[in-house]
Amino acid sequence: MSKLKTYLKHPFSFILLVLIGICAFITVASILFIIFFIVFKGVPNLSADLFSFTYNSKNVSMLPSIFNTIFITFGTLLIAVPIGIFSAVYLVEYTKKGSKLTKVIRVTTETLAGIPSIVFGLFGFLAFVISLGWGYSLIAGILTLVLMVLPTIIRTTEEALLAVPDTYREGSFGLGAGKLRTIFKIILPSATPGILSGVILAIGRIVGESAALIFTAGTVANTATGLLSSARTLSVHLYCLLTEGLYTEQAYATAVILLLLVVVINAVSNFAAKKIAKV
Amino acid sequence: MKVKENLMKYIFLLCACISILAVVIICLFIFVNGVPAIGEVGIVKFIFGTHWKPSSNEFGIFPMIVASIYVTAGAIIIGVPIGLLTAIYLAMYCPVKVYKIVKPLINLLASVPSVVYGFFCLVVVVPVIQNLTHTSGKGILTTSILLGIMILPTIISTAESSIRAVPSMYYEGALALGATKERSIMKTVVPAAKSGIMSGVILSVGRAIGETMAVVMVAGNQAIMPNSITSGVRTLTSNIVMEMGYATGMHRDALIGTAVVLFVFILLINICFSLVVRKKEK
Structure with missing residues (x-):
């Protein structure tokens, strides 16, 4: 009252x-x-036709695009994760706080993170597809995405490394371990959940990306047969179905699968985040 | 042992430099290819020209610049008040049980792919606007709604965390002076969280102006000056994605020029962002 x-x-x-x-x-x-x-x-x-092994204009199968999404995700992570982790290790373990190089790297990763994906796509198109002459290809898409997800991985790994207590480092040094050993045996293992959540974030971005891929990996709807063959991911597949305008029903089905993927990735990342909170 | 330590140190350093290298190379590729094209058209004619007709060598991107600014402003007008008030709800009113459900939902909203947003807007919002305004339904208004929803998670999470970071003494002090809960929030907590909220807004401006695939689906894509809130527009990003596939020669260079203009916008936004963040740290 x-x-x-x-x-x-x-x-x-x-x-x-x-x-x-x-x-x-x-x-x-x-x-x-x-x-x-x-x-x-x-x-x-959703129907069984949509999951046939090869795509044709009758079944409009999305299975090849799912395979391509997996290829591109793994390819990108294979390159981006080591580079990202090593960069973060250098920033956290080897430089003093506020050193010039750290500042420059921080500014550039922030810039990289702010660049719209279409500009990445345009760059990939000019650099890999045209200048290097690879044409629309899996590898051009992968390299473009590597640049795109690198800031995410660097930033989350950095945070995870900073959260490792200094006593761990001191303990390891005190037992006579070298710096390298300390990094690989002590620091990185205890920072794993944090790094993992960054990687999962990156996976989410790769799966959802379309603008950066359409002019680099191209839009061929069948499973890629090699690094130089063009392939569309599930997001690009959905975009293509919509622009062709003939396949609204299949587009709905594709959107559901895409959404499901994102929900699963999200759930896994929440799980990892909870694990960090416990550590 | 020593050699290995040093070797790995340089490998780490090398990796750290890759992101610097990436930014430099991306800038080089875009600017080296784009700036001469802008010069050839004439910088004034390129930026302020109102006709984009690649077939007759007319490259004026003013309609696209205006469109990008309009839809971004529209997204801010729709997204910021809703996002900010939702953040206030989450931080000051929300029961823990509700919070546990709503917060993951908002995180999920942040990771929904932009094509899915575009698709949703195409099949749900476009027909509604079509019936209400008796136009094609694709245009500034629809795109603003789409982008307004897309920037919600960014605004909400930054605003919420900066509201939570305000010391509770401020809020309690205002309550003790007899202000109502809402007045205390609006007059003490929100002003104290201002710079954090601002940085969230700037981040979402960046996201809205750079969004491509969802915008292409619902903006209408006519490269002409918009004359009403429902007229179809083409943004800088959609201009690139629509024509890059088949453009050659001067046309392609003009598209890269479009990316240069977009890039300059993004750099300006980045500078604003770091200024706000630095001010906050002080």
């Missing part, structure tokens, strides 16, 4: 309270609406 009286005296506070409620509702409602809409429209359109 007293609350009601206060609000009667202060109508603006009441209006604000209502607005806050409405906005929170809008946010949650739009999330749920997007998810349920895609699921309800997509699930009935």
Whole structure:
């Protein structure tokens, strides 16, 4: 009752309270609406045809695109993860805080993180597809994505390394271990959950990416046969289905699978994050 | 032993330099290819020209610049108030049980691929706008709604964490002075969290202006000056993605020039961002 009286005296506070409620509702409602809409429209359109091993214009299979997504994800991680982890190790373990090189690297990773994916795509197109003459190819897409996810991996690994207590390092040095041994046997293992969550974030970005891939890995709908063959990932597949305009039902089904992938990746990353909190 | 230690140190250093190298090479490729094209068209004619007709060698990207600014502004107008108030709800009102469900949902929203957003907007929002305004449904308004939803997670998570970082004494002090809960939040907590909220807004400007695939699907893509809120537009990013596949010669260079302009926008946004963050650290 007293609350009601206060609000009667202060109508603006009441209006604000209502607005806050409405906005929170809008946010949650739009999330749920997007998810349920895609699921309800997509699930009935799933059929065995959509998972045939080869793509043709009759079955519009997405299985080859799923394989390609896996290839590109693994390829990108294979290159980006070691580079990213090593960069972070250098930044955290070998430089003093506030050194010039650290600053330069920090500014460049921030810049790299802010570049829109279409600019990465354009760069990949100019550099790998045209200048190096690889044409639309898996490797051109992979290298473009490496540059794109590198900042994510560097930043999360850096944070994970900084969170390792100095006593670990001192203990290891005290037992006579060298710096390298300390890094590989002590620091990196205890930073693993943090690094993992960065890697998972990167996977999410790779799976969802389309603008950077369309002019680098190209849009061939069948499973890639080698590093130089063109291939579309699931996101690009969805985009192509929509622009062709003939396959709305299949597009719904593809969107559901894509959404499912993202949910799974998200759940795994939440799980990893919880593990960090425990450590 | 010593050799191995040193060798690995240089390998680490080398890896750390790769990101510097990447930025330099990307800038080189875009600027070396794009700037001469802008020079050839004439910088004023390129940036302020209102006609984009590659077939008759007219390369004016002013409509695209205006479109990018319009849809970004629209996204901010829609996304920021909703995002900020949601963040206030999450930080100050939300019961723990609800929070445990809502927060992961918002994180999920952040990782939904942009094609899925575009697709959703194409099949849901476009028909609604079509019926309401009796136009094609694709245009500034639809794109602003789309981008407004897409930037929500960024705004919410940055605003929420900066609101939570405000010392609770501020809020309690205001309450003790007899202000209502809402007044205390608006007059003490939000102003104290201002720079964190600003950095979130700048981040989302970057995201909105750089968004491509979702925008291509719902913006209409006419390369003409927009004359109303529902007219179809083509942004800088969609200009690149639509024509890069078949462009050759001068046309291709003009598209790279478009990327140069986009890049300059992004660099400006980055500078604003680091200024705000630095101010916050002080």
